[in-house]
Amino acid sequence: MKETFNVKIIDITGKKGYNEYLHKCLAPMPFRKYKCRQEYLEKAVPRRLRKKLLIVDGAVVGTIEYGPVESCGYPISGEHVIVMNCVWVLRKAKMHGFGRLLVEHMVKSERNADGFATIAWENHWSPWFRKDQIERLGFRSVDSIDVVHKTKRKGHIFKVHLMWMPTAERAKAPNWNKQELLQGETFCMAHPLYRPQKWKGKILGAKQKGLAGLN
Numbered sequence: 266m267k268e269t270f271n272v273k274i275i276d277i278t279g280k281k282g283y284n285e286y287l288h289k290c291l292a293p294m295p296f297r298k299y300k301c302r303q304e305y306l307e308k309a310v311p312r313r314l315r316k317k318l319l320i321v322d323g324a325v326v327g328t329i330e331y332g333p334v335e336s337c338g339y340p341i342s343g344e345h346v347i348v349m350n351c352v353w354v355l356r357k358a359k360m361h362g363f364g365r366l367l368v369e370h371m372v373k374s375e376r377n378a379d380g381f382a383t384i385a386w387e388n389h390w391s392p393w394f395r396k397d398q399i400e401r402l403g404f405r406s407v408d409s410i411d412v413v414h415k416t417k418r419k420g421h422i423f424k425v426h427l428m429w430m431p432t433a434e435r436a437k438a439p440n441w442n443k444q445e446l447l448q449g450e451t452f453c454m455a456h457p458l459y460r461p462q463k464w465k466g467k468i469l470g471a472k473q474k475g476l477a478g479l480n
């Protein structure tokens with residue numbers, strides 16, 4: 266018999282009472298407001314960043330964070346492009362179609378977008394942002410760069426992909442700034458590309474032929 270769930274997606278962007286989810290998302294770490302996230306939200310929310318929670322039978326089991334290129338946490342650019350900072354469905358709720366539901370919700374909410382971009386990787390040790398998972402949600406790779414992390418698993422090469430899902434015929438694939446990508450990100454502390462506040466310079470090193478000068 267098919268299971269039925271009571272499913273809601275709520276927008277918590279800038280809403281009082283949701284600071285914990287706005288700051289630490291679903292990560293199992295103690296809640297504290299941290300400076301980089303706070304600064305990011307202050308800039309990104311007025312530029313239409315959206316953070317939404319997926320609630321199933323009363324429990325928060327998923328989230329999606331997205332917005333126009335000028336609000337996003339990755340160095341991605343493009344006309345009428347919405348960037349998905351993150352999508353996450355907790356393991357206990359996986360394979361019920363909730364990941365697809367969140368992505369469909371984003372697409373429906375952003376009817377004027379020509380397409381949606383995000384990042385993903387291959388051969389990274391983290392279970393997050395795996396290319397195969399992001400592909401299953403409808404994205405495909407349009408570019409990639411081979412990199413190493415400068416503090417973790419030194420020498421381990423992984424590939425970061427620029428992922429794209431066009432939704433309009435006129436859609437033009439997005440671009441990304443690889444130099445900036447190597448700086449890592451500061452909008453989410455649980456993100457595998459997070460650059461700690463004390464770290465100065467690039468947290469990733471380029472390993473691609475012809476890009477050595479980016480290091």
Ligand SMILES: CC(C)(COP(=O)(O)OP(=O)(O)OC[C@H]1O[C@@H](n2cnc3c(N)ncnc32)[C@H](O)[C@@H]1OP(=O)(O)O)[C@@H](O)C(=O)NCCC(=O)NCCS
Nearest residue numbers: 352353354359360361362363364365366392393394398401
């Ligand atoms: C990617 C993710 C959102 C998918 O969530 P989900 O609710 O399990 O996905 P769905 O049930 O909607 O499945 C999406 C599609 O992938 C397919 N799929 C999912 N897992 C699969 C698997 N292990 N093998 C084959 N197909 C699979 C489903 O059949 C579905 O395809 P369909 O719609 O054509 O039938 C979820 O796995 C996740 O959160 N991963 C981590 C993402 C991440 O790194 N976030 C950052 C955290 S910091």
